[in-house]
Amino acid sequence: MAVRGNRGKMAKSKNHTNHNQNFKAHRNGIKKPKTGTKISTKGMCPKFLCNQKFAKKNSKAPENHPKQRVKGSCDHYGNAL
Numbered sequence: 001m002a003v004r005g006n007r008g009k010m011a012k013s014k015n016h017t018n019h020n021q022n023f024k025a026h027r028n029g030i031k032k033p034k035t036g037t038k039i040s041t042k043g044m045c046p047k048f049l050c051n052q053k054f055a056k057k058n059s060k061a062p063e064n065h066p067k068q069r070v071k072g073s074c075d076h077y078g079n080a081l
Contacts, residue, residue, distance in 0.1 A: 041049055
């Protein structure tokens, strides 16, 4: 006589449940990821980083003439045309 069902065997364990996870996630609020963080330069090519440093330094707009930053409205020395 064959044994039917799970008689004599251990019960199967539960594979997955999402119980209480939504509550736990909302305890501190679901926040949007922070944007605008500076990208790490660790591991980047040193030759590129050196070039980038000089490019940033030499491409700054004149600080004392904020209205004259539009191309063609001032000469190379910051004087109005």
